Amino acid sequence: MAEDGRKEQIIVDLEAGSEWRFELEADENIALRILSPDPVFINSEELPPATWYPIHRYTKGSLYAPTAARLEVTSLPASQYTSTSTIQPQLLNLHLALERNRILAKRYLFNKGSSEVVRGPRVMVVGPPSSGKTTVVKNLVNLALSTGMGWTIGVAGLDPSSPSNLIPGTVSIATPSHPIPTHHLAHPFGSPPTSIPSNMLSADVATVGWWLGGLEPTNKNAEVWKVLIENMGSEWKNKCEKDKMALASGLIVDTSSAFTNPLLGTKKDDPKARYSLVDQAVDALDIDTILVIGHEKLHIDLSRLPSLQSRAVNVIRIPKSGGVVDLDDAQKELVQSFQIRTYFYGEPILPKEISGLMGKMVGFDGSLNPYSFQIGWDTLVVLRVGEENSAPSSALPLGSSRTLSPTRLTRVDPSGPAHVVRLLNTVLAIVDIKPEDRLKPEKAPKEEVKAEPEGEAEPVKEEEEEEDMEEVPFREEIGKREVLGFIVITAIDAQKKKYTVLSPSPGKLPSTVAIAGFVEWVDSA
Numbered sequence: 212m213a214e215d216g217r218k219e220q221i222i223v224d225l226e227a228g229s230e231w232r233f234e235l236e237a238d239e240n241i242a243l244r245i246l247s248p249d250p251v252f253i254n255s256e257e258l259p260p261a262t263w264y265p266i267h268r269y270t271k272g273s274l275y276a277p278t279a280a281r282l283e284v285t286s287l288p289a290s291q292y293t294s295t296s297t298i299q300p301q302l303l304n305l306h307l308a309l310e311r312n313r314i315l316a317k318r319y320l321f322n323k324g325s326s327e328v329v330r331g332p333r334v335m336v337v338g339p340p341s342s343g344k345t346t347v348v349k350n351l352v353n354l355a356l357s358t359g360m361g362w363t364i365g366v367a368g369l370d371p372s373s374p375s376n377l378i379p380g381t382v383s384i385a386t387p388s389h390p391i392p393t394h395h396l397a398h399p400f401g402s403p404p405t406s407i408p409s410n411m412l413s414a415d416v417a418t419v420g421w422w423l424g425g426l427e428p429t430n431k432n433a434e435v436w437k438v439l440i441e442n443m444g445s446e447w448k449n450k451c452e453k454d455k456m457a458l459a460s461g462l463i464v465d466t467s468s469a470f471t472n473p474l475l476g477t478k479k480d481d482p483k484a485r486y487s488l489v490d491q492a493v494d495a496l497d498i499d500t501i502l503v504i505g506h507e508k509l510h511i512d513l514s515r516l517p518s519l520q521s522r523a524v525n526v527i528r529i530p531k532s533g534g535v536v537d538l539d540d541a542q543k544e545l546v547q548s549f550q551i552r553t554y555f556y557g558e559p560i561l562p563k564e565i566s567g568l569m570g571k572m573v574g575f576d577g578s579l580n581p582y583s584f585q586i587g588w589d590t591l592v593v594l595r596v597g598e599e600n601s602a603p604s605s606a607l608p609l610g611s612s613r614t615l616s617p618t619r620l621t622r623v624d625p626s627g628p629a630h631v632v633r634l635l636n637t638v639l640a641i642v643d644i645k646p647e648d649r650l651k652p653e654k655a656p657k658e659e660v661k662a663e664p665e666g667e668a669e670p671v672k673e674e675e676e677e678e679d680m681e682e683v684p685f686r687e688e689i690g691k692r693e694v695l696g697f698i699v700i701t702a703i704d705a706q707k708k709k710y711t712v713l714s715p716s717p718g719k720l721p722s723t724v725a726i727a728g729f730v731e732w733v734d735s736a
């Protein structure tokens with residue numbers, strides 16, 4: 212504090228080509244503004260001149276100054292430093308190569324001249340956990356969107372643990388049209404259409420999502436995963452057939468760190484297959500370039516993979532940034548919980564210490580009006596997808612073997628006590644149901660059963676429970692189609708046979724068929 216009572220300015224000077232790195236803790240919210248004339252970037256988004264740019268607690272990141280710069284910060288985070296070891300020049304070189312291909316593709320597609328490049332680049336970024344994959348993707352997307360060429364670049368999030376702009380457990384494609392800001396942990400690739408109050412994700416094509424229901428691809432959900440990625444590939448293909456600019460702009464794909472496991476997704480009938488899920492994603496999304504962050508062995512392995520060689524996929528290695536923060540499991544859970552909260556409640560509001568600042572402030576989306584209501588067990592049909600939800604093989608009659616589809620649907624019967632417990636706090640994805648999806652006429656809602664006094668309820672027999680679980684009145688395909696939105700079960704009233712659910716906005720649910728996964732959320736904010 213200065214002697215006259217005014218707060219002293221906190222200034223950070225950056226030398227040309229350096230990064231200012233920060234890690235905000237639970238009680239640290241900051242705003243910063245640029246006082247020097249030349250541009251300064253955060254994840255390749257140019258900071259608006261002389262305007263406060265708020266950054267919420269827990270965020271970790273860096274500013275990059277290509278020329279000497281001076282910035283003002285409202286308070287200095289406990290963990291912050293400057294560094295001249297940056298990978299920004301490498302990212303810029305990469306961007307220029309991709310940009311060249313976009314321009315050539317655009318020329319070919321719009322002017323029909325001859326060209327060796329007939330479509331925009333399709334790049335997939337792979338690397339170990341916390342290697343900076345999401346940050347690299349965000350930088351490449353922002354660099355493309357800052358060129359003023361009007362690209363409508365696709366950003367595919369194949370990392371359900373830190374999903375691009377929906378909630379954990381999803382894979383998605385978004386088409387941002389402006390550089391994506393870095394104000395908080397949620398939505399590393401921009402806010403989805405739900406930041407305008409609506410239950411419908413697909414109402415706005417900016418984001419299309421599919422529900423895996425788990426935080427990463429595993430051997431158990433690999434078959435479901437593959438179908439989702441195939442669906443994503445056809446969605447993008449359809450878009451590109453109608454929209455030449457999307458085809459010229461290209462696609463940038465963030466991936467799960469599980470992709471670095473060579474044996475993931477390997478099937479018993481082809482035990483020698485390696486990196487099956489990388490291979491499948493390359494095929495489904497028609498990838499032409501793989502960027503490997505840091506990991507030398509992974510780079511060599513992928514460069515030698517026959518399936519990638521036969522498709523002439525370029526495998527390039529880029530260094531890992533020295534600034535990347537290794538997040539532990541507790542921090543990752545915190546990020547995921549924050550992302551789910553933001554889905555339901557909208558962008559976090561400006562903290563008090565920042566909202567009162569004098570001077571221009573970056574604008575924010577409004578918050579949502581989440582809505583909590585009760586819905587009967589018979590009305591909301593909750594399903595699960597995949598083998599891991601089927602009865603164990605040991606439960607089958609002796610001598611018989613299972614010939615079930617790996618992506619089969621099972622119905623969650625809430626009257627089984629164990630199921631009710633498992634459903635509490637579960638995030639559900641709402642899926643669209645068309646008349647042709649129904650296998651048999653909808654069951655008439657059961658008659659309201661009078662509540663039994665506690666302790667006197669008949670125990671549910673296991674056979675009955677199994678039988679109900681099998682009863683899925685819909686085609687299997689509904690479990691793998693794009694989702695309309697998400698709700699979370701916040702309470703269960705077993706006596707009245709009702710769920711209490713939280714939805715991001717008031718109004719009728721777009722569908723009463725929902726898919727459960729293994730993602731749970733309790734609002735602890």
Ligand SMILES: Nc1ncnc2c1ncn2[C@@H]1O[C@H](COP(=O)(O)OP(=O)(O)OP(=O)(O)O)[C@@H](O)[C@H]1O
Binds near residue numbers: 230233344468535538
């Ligand atoms: N140059 C940098 N300076 C400061 N922080 C950085 C830098 N690069 C990345 N980070 C931070 O490091 C953390 C991990 O980076 P990022 O999420 O990009 O890695 P990832 O490989 O995608 O992680 P995951 O394996 O969880 O998907 C993030 O909080 C990110 O903001």
